[in-house]
Amino acid sequence: MNLKKEFIDFFVSKGHVAIPSAPLIPENDPSVLFNTAGMQPLIPYLMGKEHPEGKRLCDYQKCVRLTDLDSIGDKTHHTFFEMLGNWSLGDYFKEESINYSFEFLTKVLHIPLERLAVTVFAGTDKVPRDEVSAHIWESLGLKKERIAYLGEEDNFWIAGETGPCGGDTEIFYFRSDDPIPDKFDPKDNRWVEIWNNVFMEFNKDSAGNITELPKKNVDTGMGLERVVAVLEGVTDNYQTSIWHDIMAKIEELSHKSYEGNEQSMRIIADHVRTSVFISADYAGIVPSNTDQGYILRRLIRRAIRHAKKLEIDMNSPWLEEVAEVVIQKYANDYPEIKANHERVINVLKEERIKFNHTLEKGLKEFSRVINNLNTKTIDATQAFRLYDTYGFPIELTIEMAKEKGIDVDVEGFQAKFKAHQELSRTASAGKFKGGLASTGEKETMYHTATHLLNAALKIVVGPDVHQKGSNITSERMRFDFSCDHKLSDEEKARVEEIVNNWIKEDLPVTMTTMPKTEAVKSGAEAMFIEKYADIVNVYSIGTVSKEICGGPHVSHTGELGKFKIIKEEASSAGVRRIKAVLE
Secondary structure: OOHHHHHHHHHHHOOOEEOOOOOOOOOOOOOOOOOOOOOHHHHHHHOOOOOOOOOEEEEEEEEEOOOOHHHEOEOOOOOEEEEEEEEEEOOOOHHHHHHHHHHHHHHHOOOOHHHEEEEEEOOOOOOOOOHHHHHHHHHOOOOHHHEEEEOHHHHEEEOOOOEEEEEEEEEEEEOOOOOOOOOOOOOOOOEEEEEEEEEEEEEEOOOOOEEEEEEEEEEEEEEHHHHHHHHOOOOOHHHOOOOHHHHHHHHHHHOOOOOOOHHHHHHHHHHHHHHHHHHHOOOOOOOOOOHHHHHHHHHHHHHHHHHHHOOOOOOOOHHHHHHHHHHHHHOOOOHHHHHOHHHHHHHHHHHHHHHHHHHHHHHHHHHHHHHOOOOOEEOHHHHHHHHHHHOOOHHHHHHHHHHOOOEEOHHHHHHHHHHHHHHHHHHOHHHHHOOOOOOOHHHHHHHHHHHHHHHHHHHHOOOOOOEEEEEEOOOOEEEEEEOOOOOOHHHHHHHHHHHHHHHHOOOEEEEEEEEHHHHHHOOOEOOOHHHOOOEEEEEEEOOOEEEEOOOOOOOEHHHHOOEEEEEEEEEEOOEEEEEEEEO
């Protein structure tokens, strides 16, 4: 069974429009490194903006979550995963949503009712207990004993501190060969959550007041990997059909079987798959020491360490071979995987070679540490430096030290490692956990300015200039564009002059909704056309710019103030980056 196809076909038959997966790297959202859930790219529409494709939507969204990175290697966690979702934007509500979920699970996937249980919102002093959802589930044949009421921490959703919010109902499957208990206990880990339906029926203001929304939304999410494991009757997600080809390649390269080497093989499979998707994204991410590039580097290097543990030949193109299997598997569902195939392989190859060299330096450092020891113990600082600077897992340090008859201060290392983790979590709390970026007045101005900058670069540098990515905060804009040379001072001055002239002309900014094919024929430009649905919004700025875009924008360019380029630099091969401000 192709679960993605079954899901999309079902909801299209219920009047939903299938929309493409949004990019893995969010546009103009500095609060988060990656899209972490199916609903994240749709937040503006869940908050009231009209979607060009209408009120009923469905998709499968590629996601990356880093909160469970240290858990990768067990049976159920994944860094990259696919989320199936359906949405109602002010159209149907609880009854239709629950009925759709129930029908899909029991009639399409043929999951027995006796293996299902649900949670619903228990309510607070401000929000009533969700008896409505509970009654709907009962009417579908679910016994009262299989319905549990839980509080805000488990069954209430809000994007940020204020805005649309509401209770949810989560659907659980009994994944065990044990007799199914009559009463559902949410703390019993044999019950696995497979689907979450969020009902946004309230609004919370800055004073904490909660009022009912005139237009109520439904947002659902179903994790593909988890549901496939349920359908195929396995308790190890990595033994489903999703991973068969990838694991077979790792077994072939290591000359070892999955059994007995599960942790390392899971980490390699997960991290290579995630690395393929990050490096294939049109944002052009490459391994680095900051933001998404840091995560990409960390994933590749961790995969390499575990490949070494499995005694895979470090000088062979093993990493690229595993990546080829991933690419072949996902190329038909995600156009960027096919389009950026060569780029992905080159990124992985370069990082593999670079880290192999780092490992060699690490071995020399290890020998230096051993030769300079005054005791028979490698201390915590030395062990952590081998880990942090040279990528040595503590297990490798212990193993090599043991061969020399030397101990390692493992407890001290673990304390330093834990402190490092806490520091990382604290420093990256906003970026790593995901969230909603501000779309206030200043951000809206900068968003419009990116269109003017794009148009001006086409005039100054050439018509082949195309946007490669952008990042906007309330303080500045960052704009990546295709270009094979550093801009001269004259070119930068000319770009500034053109943009500021258009601002002075106070050009009108207008929006038209039309089919994507018609928009392209009309000359509208789009960054990564594949990510847009069949019906799109086209923003025109006078006669100087015409782009397919999700917005938001000012109504006239005169609102922007003065445009000034702060910095122009290289972003990656063939891509330059401009940082600019509006004064």
